[in-house]
Each structure stands twice: as C-alpha cells, then as structure tokens.
Amino acid sequence: MKAELVFIPMPRTGHFVSMVQLAKLLLNLHPNLSITVLMMKLNPDAKLAAYVHSLTATRMKFIDLPPPETHEDESSSNFVTTLLQTHGPLVKQASTNIVQYSTSVLNSPRFAGFLGFQFYILHLHDEQNVNIFELKDSDTEFTIPSYLNPVSSKLFPTFFLKPGSLPVVITLTRRLRKANGIMINTFWELESHAISSLSDASALPVYPVGPILNLESETEVHQSSDIMKWLDEQPPSSVVFLYFGSGGSFNGDQVKEIAFALEQSGHRFLWSLRQPPHPSKGLRASPPDYDDASKVLPEGFLDRTHGIGKIIGWAPQVAILGHPATGGFVSHCGWNSTLESIWFGVPIAAWPVYAEQQLNAFELVRELGLAVEIKMDYRRDGMDSGELKS
Known part of the structure; x- marks a missing residue:
C-alpha cells in the first residue's frame, strides 16, 4: 500500500534543508512512500533554488505555493502570524489532491531543550499568569525542566518578549500540545535530560530523529574549489572557521573589531564575511556577499594577513567543517x-546572533560542556577585539 506525506517547511534555508533531509531518509527507508514538499516563497534565493534542482528523487516532488494576496512586511512583528494565516488556505488547496489534510499546520522546534522552554513559557503565561513582557529588562532565573541549570531571562529570545510576537508563540505552542507527536532533530546521547523531561512532563510523544544532516556537499565543493584548495594548503587542525549562519551579518565597527582580534591572535582563519541586507529587504533577508570586502575591513588587513587568513562570502559549511585543516568554529x-x-x-566558540541561538549557546556551554563562550551578554550590540582574541 502506497503512502503519501506532505511536508511544509518554513521558508528559511536552515529549516528547509533539514526537513528535506528528513524526507530523503524516510524515502530510503520506505519504498512505498512518496513525499510532496510545499514551498512558501519569500525573497528569491538562488542557492536554495539550486539545492532543490539538485534533488532528483523520483518519489519526492516540490510544489511552489502561489504568493498570498496580502504580504506583510518581513520587518513587522506580525510577520510570522501573517505568513501562516495567508498560506493556510493555499496549503489546504494544494493538499486537496494529494492527501486528506489536517486543519493544523505546525512548525515544531528543532531541539529538545527549546521545546521544553516553549512549554515552560506557556506554563508561565497560562497557569502562573506571569506577565512575560516584564521579563525583558530583568535578570530573573528560572528552573526549566528541560535544562539542568537555572536559565536567566536575559537568555530568552527577544521575540518572546515583544507584544507583537508573543501571542504567536503562545498560539503555536498550544497547538503543539494538541499534536499526536513531535519529531525533533536531535538525538538521545546529546539531549538525554531534555528528552527525558519532556517525556515525564507530558503524555505527548516526542521522537528524537536526528541528527538529520545534509552531508552531500559535492555541489558546494565544486562551486567553492578556491576555498577547498586554500584549506588543502593549511596544516591539520590549524584553521579557525568563522561563520554566522545564513542570516548572520555585522555592522562595520563590529567587523573591524573582529578583524583586529584575528590579526592579533596570529591564528589561521577562514572568515565568511557578509554585509547586512538592505532595510528594504526585511529583517529575514539573506545577507549578500561584499563586492569588495576591503572597504569594510581595517586598512591593509588583507595584505597583513595574506597567507594565514582568507575572507570569503557564502561558505560551504559542511565541506569546511569536514576538512582536516579546520580546527575550530566560531x-x-x-x-x-x-x-x-x-x-x-x-570545537565550537559560541557567538549567538539572533532568535533562539542564545539558548543554544547556553545549552552547549553550560549544560553540555561542548563549547566555550565568547560572551554571555548576548543582547549587547557587539564586543571589542579583546573579548574575541582571548
């Protein structure tokens, strides 16, 4: 008997790729399964389009959803709410001829600790009547079951503390409570405490199905042969790789501080440096590469670090992390x-930038001992070169 699954990923590269990797794993395990991926389109993304084009699985197809009639500014705090509301009817319509569609579309967390955090915020809001907004400027510590150590409110993601976005979080978390089960991209050996706490606190089944990784980077390596050639020339475990995700970028002053620190450290480095997107593109736009990075770097930096450092734009992260020359990851x-x-x-040096990354860093540094901290005052705008150099 043939079965059909419909996947509806959020329109961000990290979410999309990990969900498609899960789909590929399921197809490999179940020969009678077919999967359709419904794609919400926001800003054009050439690399994401190339990734989709590279997938040739005959039992996985992609359907572009038509743009909604109304479009919320991506910089708006109501963006996620509007995104889900406007795409809901489009998803239902596209699913009609595929499978019988459930009325709830959920975007589940990707790791166990944060899922426990979401449920705890819902508990504070619904059962303890805590005004979450009042935690914005406080340093209150909370005992959250999915974490071993007390968690300061300073680590709470800012979108949990805004009037425009907290109702979205609360609504989505309530829906998660009604799900038949939640799959999380994690594994027992990494988050055993968080997974156990979720199982103890709720009858809701939680399935750790990770790690789900996109390790098939042949296309990336081909597109970035200059990067891989440079790494081939470096000693084993000698290069510090700096990369801040598909949405990570810094202002000019912060870029200069990082550059000063790298130069003073004397270590070999590979730095993915990208410029902040134009405000008109919205907060969720991907940072573009610099046409000429020397204009934002300290004068003479490229000449002084020639031979031990390399500045790049977009980075083939998997290929770089898997290279023998890579010895550290900022x-x-x-x-x-x-x-x-x-x-x-x-090894990881943690520098969270946005969203839930503050809690990720806390878990890696304080809970699991798998990373070192560069700083823990994550809501400050930046840092000076001494902090990074040390």
Whole structure:
C-alpha cells in the first residue's frame, strides 16, 4: 500500500534543508512512500533554488505555493502570524489532491531543550499568569525542566518578549500540545535530560530523529574549489572557521573589531564575511556577499594577513567543517551548525546572533560542556577585539 506525506517547511534555508533531509531518509527507508514538499516563497534565493534542482528523487516532488494576496512586511512583528494565516488556505488547496489534510499546520522546534522552554513559557503565561513582557529588562532565573541549570531571562529570545510576537508563540505552542507527536532533530546521547523531561512532563510523544544532516556537499565543493584548495594548503587542525549562519551579518565597527582580534591572535582563519541586507529587504533577508570586502575591513588587513587568513562570502559549511585543516568554529550556534560541528568533531566558540541561538549557546556551554563562550551578554550590540582574541 502506497503512502503519501506532505511536508511544509518554513521558508528559511536552515529549516528547509533539514526537513528535506528528513524526507530523503524516510524515502530510503520506505519504498512505498512518496513525499510532496510545499514551498512558501519569500525573497528569491538562488542557492536554495539550486539545492532543490539538485534533488532528483523520483518519489519526492516540490510544489511552489502561489504568493498570498496580502504580504506583510518581513520587518513587522506580525510577520510570522501573517505568513501562516495567508498560506493556510493555499496549503489546504494544494493538499486537496494529494492527501486528506489536517486543519493544523505546525512548525515544531528543532531541539529538545527549546521545546521544553516553549512549554515552560506557556506554563508561565497560562497557569502562573506571569506577565512575560516584564521579563525583558530583568535578570530573573528560572528552573526549566528541560535544562539542568537555572536559565536567566536575559537568555530568552527577544521575540518572546515583544507584544507583537508573543501571542504567536503562545498560539503555536498550544497547538503543539494538541499534536499526536513531535519529531525533533536531535538525538538521545546529546539531549538525554531534555528528552527525558519532556517525556515525564507530558503524555505527548516526542521522537528524537536526528541528527538529520545534509552531508552531500559535492555541489558546494565544486562551486567553492578556491576555498577547498586554500584549506588543502593549511596544516591539520590549524584553521579557525568563522561563520554566522545564513542570516548572520555585522555592522562595520563590529567587523573591524573582529578583524583586529584575528590579526592579533596570529591564528589561521577562514572568515565568511557578509554585509547586512538592505532595510528594504526585511529583517529575514539573506545577507549578500561584499563586492569588495576591503572597504569594510581595517586598512591593509588583507595584505597583513595574506597567507594565514582568507575572507570569503557564502561558505560551504559542511565541506569546511569536514576538512582536516579546520580546527575550530566560531559559530552563531544555529542548530544545524551545531549538529554539523558535533558530527565532524570541531570545537565550537559560541557567538549567538539572533532568535533562539542564545539558548543554544547556553545549552552547549553550560549544560553540555561542548563549547566555550565568547560572551554571555548576548543582547549587547557587539564586543571589542579583546573579548574575541582571548
């Protein structure tokens, strides 16, 4: 008997790729299964389009959803709410001829600790009547079951503390409570405490199905042969790789501080440096590469670090982390990046940038001892060169 699954990933590269990797694993395990991926389109993404084009599985197809009639500014706090509301009817319509469609579309967390955090925020809001907004400027510590150590409210993602976005979080978490089960891209050996706490606190089944990784990077390596050639020329475990995710970028002053620190450290480095997207593109736009990175770097930096350092734009992260020359990773602590660095055994220096990455870093540094902290005052705008150099 043939079965059909419909996947509806959020329109961000990290979410999309990990969900498609899960789909590929399921197809390999079940020969009678077919999968359709419904794609919400926002800003054009050439690399994501190339990734989709490279997938030739005959039992997996992609359907582009038509753009909604109304479009919320991506910089708006109501963006996620509007995205789900406007695409809901489009998803139902596209699914009509595929499978019988459930009325709830859920975007589940990708790791166990954060799922426990979401449920705890819902508990504070619904059962303890805590005003979550009042935690914005506080340093209150909470005992959250999915974490071993007390968690400061300073580590809470900012979108949990905004009037425009908290209702979205609360609504989605309530829906998660009604699900038949939740699959999480994690594994028991990494998050055993968090997974156990979720199982103890709720009758809701939680399935750790990870690590789900996109390790098939032949296309990436081909497109970035100059990067791989440079790494081939470096000694084993000698290069520090700096990469802050598909949405990570810094202002000019912060870029200069990082550059000063790298130069003073004397270590070999490979730095994925990208410029902040134009405000008109919205907060969720991918940072473009610099046409000329020397304009934002300290004068003479490229000449002084020639031979020991390399500045690049977009980075083939999997290929770089898997290269023998890579010995350290300055990371934003996105969950995909975290799993990939653990897979390849590359030590992490945690520098979270946005979203839930503050809690990711806390878990890696304080809970699991798998990373070192660059700083823990994550809501400050930046840092000076001494912090990074040390």
